[in-house]
Amino acid sequence: MADQWARSGLDLHLAIDRAGGVRAGLEQALRTAVRDGRLSPGDPLPSSRALAQELGIARGTVTQVYEQLTAEGYLTSRARSGVRIAAQARPAGLPSLPPASPFRPPAGGVDLRPGLPDLSMFPRREWLAATRHVLQTAPNQAFAYGDPTGDVALRSALADYLGRARGVITTPEHVIVCAGYTHALRLICQALSGTVAFEDPTLQDYAALAERVGLRVTRMPVDADGLVVGGLTDESAVVVTPAHQFPLGVTLSPQRRRELLDWAGRAGAVIVEDDYDGEFRYDRQPVGALQGLAPEQVVYAGTVSKTIAPALRIAWIAAPTRLVPVLRAALRFDEAYVNAIDQLVLAHLIRRGELDRHLRRCRIRYAQRRDRLGRAVAARLPGARLSGIAAGLHAVLHLPGADEPAMRERLAADGVMVDPLSGFYRQPRQAPPGVVVGYATPPQHAYDSAIESLIAALAGR
């Protein structure tokens, strides 16, 4: 009895937070006492009458709390032994964990790594206005489980937009909305079998993804005309970046386009066209998508990650007819991940011409930046040269004869982040010396000084 009293309310220092009500406060206080170890498995609790008296609350409240915590497994209640702390009621505290590694380590200084648009251009006002429109007009049914291939409003807007802006031939039923290019590529890989060829250099993670879903991977070299098609044999598919090879920045030449389509026809293979920054060409009109020449041989994949922002997680596939059922089947277990509101927002922005206006603003800015980079290199880095066409969000700065470790050291010392070209090659030692410069990455006000820092570090001052 003394033991029971010693463990009752006041002695336990049950700090009851009454903000959410006495009952919730007492429940929480008892849970905390168990977790902190002030109450141990097997310990008896005072009777509901005794605890109620001590705390000055209704006995019914204590009874309800005891019932609740018994239902949750914290307490046991037996006829003769009364209410006790249950055997499993004391969970170990959770240790602290480091945060997850980010996709891109944060920039400590000047960030000129490729892969990002200028995020200060994100169309905040337009996105909000479109969200208002969607939330004011969408039927309730839009908030249910949607079409697994994406909302038909977005698929229709995309089919029209891709036809107009990229020469893609498709229909809304051939389009699948995805949650970013990685999701698109995984879905496509699930529809393939055998061996898939990737460009070399490229982002090595994509080949790893294909291997992860059970495909074999080969690599094909890239030259000034883009992918070297002659090396392809009996692969079931090839992943290419025809508009603006990543990272080399070349365009797949007309001759190579023909060769590639010929090969795919002979081999019965699929061409996966990664059109990740096809909207951006500064010297003349963008070259239309390869898909437009052979919509039944090419799986086209695009994304808003480079045109608007990666944080939106929206991409799309325009698939050949025979792959549509396979892709739809893959969606059963790797489903539609894109918030329906966001899909309707993007559809509205496309239909209203806002995406086109945004792209025009971006093109003007990026063209100026590329130009500025080119002039600085020409004037102050003798022997260096920018390669690739005037397109996209990045350029390769070739540095013939440069000592890569020393160069990296100077860049690091000056706090300038660019990606060495070698990191995109399967055999980094086969890469020519150079760096990939993401000229869209810095905010506008910091661009000139970013280029200044880059040139200074590379010139060795």
Added chain:
Amino acid sequence: MADQWARSGLDLHLAIDRAGGVRAGLEQALRTAVRDGRLSPGDPLPSSRALAQELGIARGTVTQVYEQLTAEGYLTSRARSGVRIAAQARPAGLPSLPPASPFRPPAGGVDLRPGLPDLSMFPRREWLAATRHVLQTAPNQAFAYGDPTGDVALRSALADYLGRARGVITTPEHVIVCAGYTHALRLICQALSGTVAFEDPTLQDYAALAERVGLRVTRMPVDADGLVVGGLTDESAVVVTPAHQFPLGVTLSPQRRRELLDWAGRAGAVIVEDDYDGEFRYDRQPVGALQGLAPEQVVYAGTVSKTIAPALRIAWIAAPTRLVPVLRAALRFDEAYVNAIDQLVLAHLIRRGELDRHLRRCRIRYAQRRDRLGRAVAARLPGARLSGIAAGLHAVLHLPGADEPAMRERLAADGVMVDPLSGFYRQPRQAPPGVVVGYATPPQHAYDSAIESLIAALAGR
């Protein structure tokens, strides 16, 4: 020569849409002529001078168009033979395709299928206000590639909310934001091996998903105390719905909770707690999550699909410490799919108490609906009985002795959609006769007449 002239502009009926400029219009007109078959592979085109004259446009424009279409692979240009249509330039037209099968076939009449909240309660105003706040305050960096485990603002808000509302013990670093429960379950399954037990009855698709990622699957029966734990042996994991079993609606009893934790401790197994509608209990306070008793043994998974709307595609995992690195590794190829804006919006709604207010409104409405259903059944369906606790968004209506095919026929004839209980059993013939009624599904104004139709169809009028 006559041949060339016959194929020139006017004879080709090149309808040039000048809205986007003459150049873009001519390009599009030529592409269309190729695709329609009016121009065939090998056909010569008029010289740029001749075409320009005929169309009354600048010769330079025609030259540019020819160059562009040559780069895209539509045309070939040789010194002596002039410009011709390229060999691969005529893609087959795409056939029309049926739309994808929806996750839920659309309702033709009265929709009382389980799985949806009342979508007319979607907090449109609050979602828009939170979006405005986020778009006005988020730093540009929020639009980049984010933390693959989810934005820390949302993970922190969730850790607090889950602790407060569901008794979950976790930290922001133990939380992973997912794009819906299916994504969460796939990530969890990728972190497991061996055999996983599922409840029977349950949604059969989840077991299929586990098999798809290479796990073996067993089924454990469910009785009035929830999952029958005694059948578990050396499984590596079990997936349970302790708060409100789906579809039977029972709560996992205190005794079974203890047995389950004992088993998991002995077997070194993981308990996957699917807390899909744990927020909704109408007769008294919700039973806290099992996870709170054993946060290092239980992987907790929750979602907004039942509390706000499935269209948002947001869910979460609170994982035991030892599984966090494995889950983070799985994210490399099955990445963060949730728009960062939406993550910040949900975090804001949780922090501002809007989610709690929304849940209170929903609880009141759903409690009334369940009550209404119960009274109608008691009064007008003698022999029938509602089972399961007063919680969640659905109830099981047991119809002892009912002839299921005849019952289905009557329901279909009256246009009433409910899910037969048998559909959730691995062996449908072992199911007791009954239907699962999703009483949250109809909009408020249609609820009374929906129940009326259901009762009428089941009573055979």
